[in-house]
Amino acid sequence: MYLASLFVETQKYHTKVSDSLIYDHSICLERLKTSQTNCGDPQHIFMPPFPQATPFISRRTSRFGPPNHVLTVQRPFSLSHGTTTLGFIFQGGVIAAADTRASAGGLVACPAVHKITPIHSHLVVTSSGSGADCMLWERILIREIRLYELRHKRRLSIRASAKLLSCMLHPFKGTDVCVALTLGPRVIYVCSDGARLQGDIISVGSGSPYAYGVLDGGLSWSLSKEEAISLAREAVFRATHRDAYSGNNVDLFHIDAQGWIQRPREDLKEEYYRD
Structure with missing residues (x-):
């Protein structure tokens, strides 16, 4: 997903010092197009105004080489990531659980994120x-559900919420959008390609x-x-014990007919020593 503002200098050439320092913006100007803001439809997300966005963004024209010389910019770490989230149904409602580690490759970006919203x-x-x-997409879903309640004076069902999210995500199939959401109290899985699955x-x-x-x-x-609750905690603990991308703490939610109840966050080290 491309959510950046691009500012291009109006000056086309820098001709000082020597010919080797000439920097031509025409290449970028030819490939960039002017886009209107999305104030009219905040749900609309602009895609990059040029083809093959990923290789283009990761490259830049060097000021210190010959004209049109391209220098590849290496990322400081890979963009691979992982997590552990789960949800299941039992006679008392639905349990949702998740770890709290945000990772980017081998880097633990944050040990205390909220993966249950x-x-x-x-x-x-x-x-x-x-x-x-x-x-x-969670913020977009919250907005659409609240607007539905205001317009129709009733709450949108869980299945309808999952279908709404699936329809909104489907146009981005094949792009770099990476979303996988599980909705409760019915356990429904929605993926960024628009897939929607329900299970226990x-x-x-x-x-x-x-x-x-x-x-x-x-x-x-x-x-x-x-x-x-003990089973969900055990499942997250065993996953974080073997998966390097998951860890730190566990968040637990219990959803029943009266609504959701959040359990206190628990440190997985306590579960390890308890074991």
């Missing part, structure tokens, strides 16, 4: 993927294979509330 009184979303994309148990992220192993072995419909 309350959308309204009966709906929470767990997010996995690019942090910026997930936060943007869903886990998303690089740690999900380890979480599934714990959930498949211990989940049953007849679990009590405390047993379900």
Whole structure:
């Protein structure tokens, strides 16, 4: 997703010092186009005004080489990322759980992010993927649901919320948008390509294979509330124990007919020593 403002100098040439320092902006000016702001439709996201945005943005024209010399700019770290989020249904409602580590390659960017976001009184979303994309689409979903309530004087259903998000994400299929959201109290998975799946148990992220192993072995419909919370905590802990992209703390939400309840954040080191 391209959410940057591009400022191009009006001066086309720098002809001082020597011919080797001539810097021609015409190459950039030919490839950039002027776009109007998206104030009229805030939901509309402008794509880059030139083809093959990723290789173009990662390259720049060097001021210290011959004209048209291109220097590749290396990123300080890879853009790979991971997480562990999960949600499942039992007789007492839905449990949503997630770790709190934000990673970028081998870098722990933040140890205490919030990957579970309350959308309204009966709906929470767990997010996995690019942090910026997930936060943007969560805000868009919150706005659209609130507008629906104001217009129709009733709350949008969980299935309708998932369908709305899927329809909004589908036009960005094949782009660099990276979003994977799980909505509760019905456990519905929505991906950035527009896919929408519903199930009794869903886990998303690089740690999900380890979480599934714990959930498949211990989940049953007849679990009590405390047993379900303990199972979710155990699943996230086992995933973070093996997955380098997940870790630090665990956030837990319980959603029932009365709404969602957030459990206190727990440090996974305590779970490790308890084990």
